[in-house]
Amino acid sequence: MATTRMLFAGFGGQGILFAGKFMAYKGLIEDKQVSWLPSYGPEMRGGTANCNVIISDDPIGSPIVNKPDVLVAMNLPSLEKFEASVVPGGKIFIDSTLIDKKVERTDVEVFYVPATKTANDMNINTLANMIMTGKLIKEVPGFEMDSVDKVLGKIISARHQDMLEFNKKALETGYNM
Numbered sequence: 679m680a681t682t683r684m685l686f687a688g689f690g691g692q693g694i695l696f697a698g699k700f701m702a703y704k705g706l707i708e709d710k711q712v713s714w715l716p717s718y719g720p721e722m723r724g725g726t727a728n729c730n731v732i733i734s735d736d737p738i739g740s741p742i743v744n745k746p747d748v749l750v751a752m753n754l755p756s757l758e759k760f761e762a763s764v765v766p767g768g769k770i771f772i773d774s775t776l777i778d779k780k781v782e783r784t785d786v787e788v789f790y791v792p793a794t795k796t797a798n799d800m801n802i803n804t805l806a807n808m809i810m811t812g813k814l815i816k817e818v819p820g821f822e823m824d825s826v827d828k829v830l831g832k833i834i835s836a837r838h839q840d841m842l843e844f845n846k847k848a849l850e851t852g853y854n855m
Contacts, residue, residue, distance in 0.1 A: 680734065680735055680736070681732065681733070681734035681735070681736065681738075681747075682732070682733050682734070682747050682748060682818065682820060683730075683731075683732050683743045683745065683746050683747045683748070684698070684701060684730070684731040684732070684733075684743065684746055684747065684748040684749075684750070684814075685728060685729070685730055685731075685743050685746040685748070685749050685750070685760055685763075686698045686728060686729040686731065686750045686752075686807075687726075687727070687728040687729075687749070687750065687751055687752065687753075687756035687757075687759070687760055688727060688728075688750075688751070688752025688753045688756050688773075688807075689726065689727060689752070689753050690718055690719065690726070690727040691727075692727070692752045692753070692806065692807055693804065693805070693806070693807030693808070694718075694727040694728060694729055694752060694807065695716045695718070695727060695729050696807060696833070697729070697750065697807040697808065697810065697811045698714055698716065698729030698730075698731045699714060699716075699729075699833055700808070700811055700829055700830075700833055701731050701733065701811065701814075702714035702731050702733070703829045703832050703833050704733075704821070704825055704826075704829045705731075705733035707825045707828050707829055707832070708825055710733045710734060710735060711732075711733070711734045711735065711736060711737055711738050712731075712732065712733055712734075712738070713730070713731065713732040713738045713740075713741040714729065714730070714731050714741070715729065715730040715731075715741040715742065715743075716728075716729045717729065717730070726755070726756075728756065728760075730742060730743035731743070733820075744763065745763055745764070745765050746760070746763060746764055746765070746768060747764075747765055747768045747769070747818075748764075748768060748769050748770075748771070748814060748818055749761070749763075749764050749768070749769070749770045749771065750771045750810050750811075750814060751770065751771070751772050751773065751777065752773045752776065752793075752806070752807065752810065753773070753776055753777065754776070754777050754779060757770075757772060757777055757779060757781075758779075761781060761783065764783075764786050766785040766786065767785065767786070767787075768786050768787070769786065769787045769788075769789065769814075769817060769818060770786055770787070770788045770789070771789045771791060771810055771813060771814055771817075772788065772789065772790050772791065773791060773792075773793045773794055773806060773810060774790035774791060774792050774793075775792045775793060775794035775795040775796075775806070776794055787817075789813055789817060791809065791810055791813050791852065791855060793806035793807075793809040793810045793813075793852065794806040796809055796851060796855075797809055797848065800847070800848075800851065802844050802847065802848055805844060805845060805848035806848075808845050808848035808849050808852065809848045809849075809851050809852035809855075810852060811849060811852060812848065812849035812850060812851060812852025812853040812854075812855075813852040813853065813855055814852075815849070815852075815853055816852070816853045816854075816855075823849070823850075823853055826846060826849055827846070830842050830845050830846060
C-alpha cells in the first residue's frame with residue numbers, strides 16, 4: 679500500500695467526517711500509520727465539510743492532504759473545489775445522484791456512484807457516505823472488507839448500535855456496485 683492520501687468532501691450532515699473516521703480506524707485496526715484531520719464550516723449541518731485521511735505503512739509527516747490520491751465528492755462545490763488537486767493516476771468518487779457534472783480530466787479514474795439514490799431506495803437515507811466508502815474499499819488497492827465489523831464496532835457509539843447492521847449493509851452495497 680505504501681501511502682494513500684484521501685479527501686472526503688461535501689456538506690455537513692452527509693457523514694463526511696464519519697466516512698473519514700471509518701477509514702482512519704480501518705487503517706489503525708490493520709496496523710497502519712494513520713492521520714485523520716476533519717474540517718468543517720461554522721454551520722455544521724448544511725455548511726462545508728471535508729476530511730483529510732492518510733493511511734500509510736510509514737510514519738506520516740503532516741496530516742494535510744494537498745494532493746489526494748483519492749477524492750470522495752458528495753456535492754458539486756466539493757468536486758469543483760478539489761478535482762484539480764487529485765494526483766494524476768488518482769481516483770475520484772462522485773455521488774452521481776447529487777452531481778451531474780462529468781470530470782473532464784483523462785489522467786484520473788472516475789467512479790460515478792448513485793449513492794444518495796441508492797440509500798434512499800434502501801430506506802437508509804443517511805448512509806450514502808458509507809455506500810461511497812464501500813465503493814472506495816473495492817476500487818482502491820490495499821483495502822479489503824475483512825475488518826469492517828471490527829471498525830464499525832469501534833466507531834458506532836453505544837447509543838447508535840441499532841445502526842451497525844445498516845452501516846454494514848451500506849458498505850456491502852457500495853462494494854458490490
